[in-house]
Each structure stands twice: as structure tokens, then as C-alpha cells.
Amino acid sequence: MRLLILFITTWLLIFSNVHEVNAFNLGSDRFRLSGFGTVGVTSAGKKQFGYHKERNQNAQFGGFSAFNDSVIGLQLDADLISNLTATVQVVVEERVKYDFNNIVDWAFLRYQITPKLVARAGRMNADLFMLSEYRNVGFAYLWAHPVVEFYTPISLNHYDGLDFKYIRPVASGYLEFKVYGGQTNSDIKVSGGDLNLRTRPFYGANASFRTDLWRFRLIYAATEIYSIHGQITGLLDTLNQVPQSAWPQAAELSNKLDGEDKRVSYYSAGLAYDNNFWLVQSEIALISSGWESVNMRNGYVSVGRRFGPVTLYSIAASARTIGKPTQVVAPLVSTPTLSRLETVTRNVFNAPHINQNAISLGMRWDLNPRVAVKAQWDHTWVKKHGGGLLILKEPLEKDITLNTFSLNLNFIF
């Protein structure tokens, strides 16, 4: 599957150089096919500490990989009747699981109710970040990959539901409001193994204002964990079976580890400035939940400067879990089995905790109007017990630093 992705991506890269960006008409003005892709090489991670830029990807444990950044996407747009269009987008990239749910990124109907109001229904992007709607389209943004500290914690590409967007001119810009609701279904990888995570309802509202130079965004979203399936389910069952007399804390620990039925709220603010020479972008976010594994705050600042087709940029980013891991008190009865269970439980509480900062330096070079090459170096400081964004083969018992190098070609057609 991985080689197939690489082969198709390379083929499309060559193909993109002989076709215009504005999509194929497919013999009619009503149907348009367009696409995007990235072919890249990444050096990342260490033997015991795996790196991935999205939680729905497998991790890289050192060395070079052509799969962490590589992605291909195809989109078909169809004008069905006046003011009603249909869009289907298929994205193939490194994933924990390759199935229909993961490959069909979007499939929705879009209806222009009035010139200022538009409604969509189907599978759509979860609009939680500045880049969230196009994080797979490398050509559309500056960096070699989305900022790990900000974009990795929520690797949610889509949701199934409905949204309404209202836009109106105000002063020298446009004010936009969006409300949405639906449900999500994600396959992700964490240090404890693969997880299938379903949330519903998933809903939120965005407000943004943009002018020719500026963009401001405020985002609120909330959801309830509907189900979690993975290795953690076995641990919860085991904890629930431990007699209270042997380990009084076991039931409480199980309840704290169990995310089901717990609510998660997300608040974010973003700012971007682009005067065609200087590009500045910053986002901050707060995740608040009764499920302690996901409480966190994060943010970044990115500054870039264009020199003709070349843009040089730098990023500073930080991500930190709010609060400390629950203190696991030893069982009253000492047996080898309970002792192992205590160790595993303590590690599972510690593993999701995030405490890392990074600086990045990079370059984007627009080779032609459809192809850009990007290179980026990330230097990341991960604190002891703060490796929640990594895939850990062993508990992180000391501070570590990681260097990630990315080189990729991005194209659209």
C-alpha cells in the first residue's frame, strides 16, 4: 500500500506539469476533477521514541522515511442543479488503518441558499484550525508540514454532519460565521496501541474576519466521547475486576482512564497577516475535559519573508498538558500480577502527558505556479513524562531533544 501511494504520487507529480491547475472539465462544465499531492522524505524520531505528524499515522523511529509526509488527493466537483454542487475528495496517505472510512475524506452537497448563506451536508472537514480545512494540501500553506505541537493533538480530518456559513461585508473586510454539528469516527495511534475513537454529538461555531492583509478567527467546538475501542479497554476491564480490598484505588483509576461519555471542549484563536512580503501566523488553543488525558493548551507563532519565489520562515511552538497525572497509589496486597498492573496503569496515566517546545526553520520555493519544494528543520525539546505526542516504546524518564528534517515536493493539478 505504501509503495502504491509513493508510485501514484510520483506519477501525478509528473502529470501535474503538463496540465493546468484549474481542474479537468471531464467533457462538461458541470464536472471538474482536481488533485493535490506531496512527495517527501523525513528524518525523524529515535529508536525508542516514535514521531508522527498526525495521530492517525504510524510512527517513525529514526532513519529516513518517504511515507510520513507523502500524500495524494483527488477531488471531483459536480454542479448538479443551480446553486447545488456535490464534492467528493479521496485522500490516500500513511494511515493507521486503510479502509473506506479513512480514505474518503469528504463527500458533501453544498447549497447556496442566498449569496450570503451556504449550507453543506455530508462528510466535511472539522474546521478547528487555520489549516484544518487544507492540512493535507501542502501546496496551499507555507510550512513543510503542519506544526506538530498544535495540529497533532487533534488529528481529526472530517466529521459527518451539517454546517451553515453566513458571510457579509463589513468595513474593508468580510465577517463570517459558521455553525456545525455531527459526529466523528477516527482511527488513531497512541503509545498504548491503536484506538478507534467515536464522538457524538460533535458541534461548534466559528467567527472570522478577514481583509486583504489580515485574518482573525475564534473557534469553539465541543463533543462527547461516544466509544473508545483498543487495548485500553482490556486494562479498564482488568482494573474493574480487582477487589477493592486488594487495591481500593483501582475502580477510581479505571473511571479516570475511561473517556466514554466524557465531554471535551475546545477553544481557539488565530491570527494571520500577509502583505505579500511578510507572512505572520499564530494560533493558541485550550482543550478542557473531564477526561484528564486530553486537557491541554498549545500555540505557535510563525514568521516568514518572501524573496520572489522563495520564502524563508521560522516557527516557535509549545504544547503542554494542564495538570499533573493522577498519582497511582500502590495496591494494599503485593502480588506480582498486581505489581505489573500498577506499573502498566501508572505508565498509561503518564504516557498521554505532553510537555514539549520546538523551534523550526524552513524554506518554501515555488518552482512554478503548481509545484513548490519545501525544506524544514524542527528542533524539539520534550520534557520528562511529557512525550504524549510521541509513540513511546518505553516510559520517558528524562528530558530529550529530537531533530526532524523534512524535504518535500508539493503540487496541485
Added chain:
Amino acid sequence: MRYLFIIVVMSLLMMLPAQAMADIAVIVHPSSEISELTRRQVVDIYMGRTVVISNGKTLVPYDKPENSIIRANFYHRLVGKSVASVNAYWARLLFTGRASPPRLVSDRVMMLETIENKPNSIGYVKFEDLNSNVKMVFRIKVNE
């Protein structure tokens, strides 16, 4: 090193739009109820920011091929961006399902024919190529 320097300089030069250029006329079908557009409206239509109704239908913009000089000048004069930057901008809108980029016509003749035959279309040509079968609604002056 010397070759690298030459490649960088050549690439920088290729990004600059040609300076020797005539005024550009933004045109619609002669029956359109639109008689004049402001610069902001033209920017909004070509950057997919807003929907404009003409003859009861959404106005559909048409574009020249990306290697054409008039296209580079059109966007450079309107929004100060290179064709690559405009493409990156449109990639954000297209691949988020927000809007489709302007449709392509191959040359000046096709642009004029399209606008003449499609009542809800909008396009652009060199001012000197204007004819009586289309209506100019905005003029981009080279020396603005």
C-alpha cells in the same frame, strides 16, 4: 556556486510580471444588469470571496492560462500576488469545497466568445481587444 547564483536570479526574474502591458478590461455579457463593478467587487469575484448575481444566476468568472502575461498582470494589479501565490490561495478554497477557481479559456478569442455566449459570465481582455459584443464593467489601468 556560480550556476546556483544564476538559477536563483533567473527564478526571481521569472516571478516578475512583464511591465510592458496594456490596460485590462473586465467584461460581461452585454445583456447583464451589471453596468459597473468596483475594484473590490472584481477582486471578490476572482478570489472567490463572494457570490454576485447577474441575470438571475451566479456570475461565473473565466481566466486565462497561467502562463499568459495578461493573467500575471491581472492578478498582480488586482491583489499584488504572483500566479503561484494566487494558485496556493485557490488551492485552499478549492480543496476545502468553498469555491471553484475561475474556469479556463485558452486564448483571447475563446475569452471573447465565452463572454458573448454566456449571459452570466465575466472575463478580462486587453483594453485594445474590446468589441461591441461584450460590455466593460471595470478597467485596470497599467499606470495606476
